[in-house]
Amino acid sequence: MEGIGQKTEADYIFDKTIKCDVCGKEFKTKQVRTGRARFIGTDDILKPMYEGIDTCKYDIILCPHCGYAASQRNYGHLTAKQRKAIRENVEPRFKAKENDTDTYSYERAVRRCKMAMLTEMVTGGKISESAYLCLKLAWIYRGEIEEAQNTGETDERIQMYHKYENEYLEDAYNGFKQAVATEYPPIAGMDEMTINYLLTSIAVNLGRNDEAKQFGSAILTSRMANAKIKDKTRTVLEAIKNN
Ligand SMILES: [Zn+2]
Incomplete structure (x- = not known):
């Protein structure tokens, strides 16, 4: 139930117009109004937590024209060779038409994050960046578990989200362990x-x-x-x- 003057998730986000770094076309992406959402802290696996919104759903920028996707921190930092790799390997296979909605669902956030993983794979990104995307997926599933509990979803569905969360945590863990042995800090910004x-x-x-x-x-x-x-x-x- 919403009280008078109480903010909804849509109040914390806005449409930002972006010109794609790969195909050059413009598109709109939803981003969090940083001044409006109050930061509460991070949880045990460093998931950032804000009042009224799960910002983890909005971190990935995805071009709806060619499928190039990356986190805000990495978006647009591509070499000519990497752009070419995306045009050759992602664009022809990409056909996800997303509906225009006020907010992103968790399902959509998962899809966007997986597209960012595909970009990482195709462009030969660092192991730490792939690990960070796995961590993000675990964060997203944590949010989805909370939502599912609040909306009275079945135990089976919640167990399935737990399973996915654990699988991505496992991938993140193995990736970060490898990254620590092969990269110099900062590792994925940490x-x-x-x-x-x-x-x-x-x-x-x-x-x-x-x-x-x-x-x-x-x-x-x-x-x-x-x-x-x-x-x-x-x-x-x-x-x-x-x-
Ligand atoms: Zn594009």
């Missing part, structure tokens, strides 16, 4: 301590307690880690003890 924290927390989620403790102790014993991230690490490690 510094070394943040990525160690993330690995700790995902490992806890996946029930890999020994690995979680290993990543966690690297933070707790580091002089580079600040008090805030140490606290967050202790909190996620507590979940192991309580099991």
Whole structure:
């Protein structure tokens, strides 16, 4: 139920016109009005949380003409060779016509994120960027689980979303572990301590307690880690003890 003056999700977003970096055509994409949505914090796997809107649904920019998709952070940062790869490998196979709606559903957010994965694959992006997209999908499924619980969806459906969340967390975990061994920070925009924290927390989620403790102790014993991230690490490690 909506009260008078209470904001709906549509109040937090706007249509932004973008010129595609690959095909040159213009299109509209929905973006969050950054000044309007109040940031609450991040959850254990660093999903950003805002009051009144799940901003994770709106991070991917997708060109409806050629299928090029990327997160806002990476959109438009392509070489000529990568543009060519998208035109040759994505555009001919892309035929998703999306309806014009006020907001994006979770289903649509999943599809957009998977298109960004296809772009990553075709352009030979870094392993960390693919891992980050897997993490984003896990964030999106977390949102979908919450929505499904609020709207009284069946347990089977909710279990299915949990399964997807776990699968993408697993992919994100393996990707980030590989990235830590082969890339220099910042990794997908995160510094070394943040990525160690993330690995700790995902490992806890996946029930890999020994690995979680290993990543966690690297933070707790580091002089580079600040008090805030140490606290967050202790909190996620507590979940192991309580099991
Ligand atoms: Zn395009």
